[in-house]
Amino acid sequence: MERLDPVLHFIDSLDADGARAAALRVDPELPLAGVPFLIKARTPVGSPIVTRLLAAGAIAIGTSTRAHPEAVAQTFGWNGRDFTRNPWDLSRSPGGSSAGAAAAVAAGVVPIATGGDSAGSLRIPAAFCGVVGFKGTAGRVPRPGGRSLAGLMTSGIIGASLEDVVTATSLVSGPDRLDPSALPHWPVPELSAGPWRVAYTARLGRQMADPAVAQLVRDSLSDFVVRDASLDWLAVDEAWLALRALDAGQTVDGAVLREAVMVRTHNSTELADLFAEVDALVTPTTLTVAHGYDQHEDNLIVCDLCWGFNVTGHPAVSVPVGLVDGLPVGAQVVAPHGRDDVALSVAARIMTSLPG
CATH class of the missing domain: 3.90.1300.10 (Amidase signature (AS) domain)
Incomplete structure (x- = not known):
């Protein structure tokens, strides 16, 4: 992160000391023990997708950039000083609004990162950066404010590996006290060769x-x-x-x-x-x-x-x-x-x- 963020600008805030301290305490038997990840900036404190990744042993190293909230089009990232860049071509956008998440995953800084998707904000940056973005069925991942009235927004995971994204999504799935109407826990599915x-x-x-x-x-x-x-x-x-x-x-x-x-x-x-x-x-x-x-x-x-x-x-x-x-x-x-x-x-x- 220290080497690549000055070039790609994917970090919104860094918690290096907190990450190191958490890594010293982590239970090595947990399913995501020691796996570093980024949290999408402005994610509410106590969001189930974050608390469940932490409970599974993952280590948050900071928050990732997203688009400026007042922009009409959200397919970019901004750290307050500069635009987030695409690792494939520094003249290009990594997409958005989960911009820093996709850029960091594509650059190999973290294997997974959290995001949100109300119009493509997991899938678009994944496509632009050559990684995986998964928006589950509405209600697949519980949300901190409960299911929204229109149900547009879905929390989810961006990752380099489809298997990692599926595993992390399973771990964060299921109803939560903040979103009791979320879908039941989703076991890791057995992927089939079809025929489809x-x-x-x-x-x-x-x-x-x-x-x-x-x-x-x-x-x-x-x-x-x-x-x-x-x-x-x-x-x-x-x-x-x-x-x-x-x-x-x-x-x-x-x-x-x-x-x-x-x-x-x-x-x-x-x-x-x-x-x-x-x-x-x-x-x-x-x-x-x-x-x-x-x-x-x-x-x-x-x-x-x-x-x-x-x-x-x-x-x-x-x-x-x-x-x-x-x-x-x-x-x-x-x-x-x-x-x-x-x-x-x-x-x-x-x-x-x-x-x-």
């Missing part, structure tokens, strides 16, 4: 993914029987904004909220019909490779392929599948509610070890 039926699309919003990105993700499915997804998908822009406002405790016009619920219901029904015929839906995680580290406001469409699954609550995981122009490309795998194991099984089949 897969649908693919490179468009769920205003634009199609960049042709090179779309082709690389489509090529990653060569071991599957693949069909093009036929979805009558409604744009989620206005619905997401209304639901986010509701989650923030803001007043939302009744007609606007009803329209948002209609969009969610329609898209959820479309996915239910699709999943009656296939096991998983695969898309590029992002429309393009990582944009410039200070060009987030010019890239408002970054979340086009992600945020619809926050609206519907489906599990989605992003894994690296290769490089375009020397930059990582992520594939997003989506599965039915509660079938996180299916999304992860397909992701394990297509995930690629990147060079370097």
Whole structure:
């Protein structure tokens, strides 16, 4: 961290002394004994995802950068002085809002880091940085304020290894006194080789993914029987904004909220019909490779392929599948509610070890 943070700017705050003291006290029999991790900045004190990682023996070394809260587009990181940089190319963004988490994992500083995802903030930085980001079914990981009214936000893990992400997610899952309505404890699933039926699309919003990105993700499915997804998908822009406002405790016009619920219901029904015929839906995680580290406001469409699954609550995981122009490309795998194991099984089949 001391060597790389001056270059990548992924640390929001450092607790080196606290980390060393915790490492001296750790019980070596715990499942994550001595594993260092970063906590996403501004995570509330006592968040179950943090307290459970600590209880499992993991060592928090500090907090990771995230986007400035007043920015319209959140696909960057900021430490108060400089932008967080992508380890693959210092001129590029690591994504966001869990920017520092993905940059630190990709740089090999920590194997896991915590994040949150209301529109792609686990999956987008994972895709930009060539690591794994997992948004479980809504309620998979308990939240400090309980389940939000609209349910957009999901806590989760970014990691270098799919297996590590799954293990850590299992350890932090299950109801908590702060979120008793969270889903039951999630045992580590046994990932299956299938055969899986897969649908693919490179468009769920205003634009199609960049042709090179779309082709690389489509090529990653060569071991599957693949069909093009036929979805009558409604744009989620206005619905997401209304639901986010509701989650923030803001007043939302009744007609606007009803329209948002209609969009969610329609898209959820479309996915239910699709999943009656296939096991998983695969898309590029992002429309393009990582944009410039200070060009987030010019890239408002970054979340086009992600945020619809926050609206519907489906599990989605992003894994690296290769490089375009020397930059990582992520594939997003989506599965039915509660079938996180299916999304992860397909992701394990297509995930690629990147060079370097």
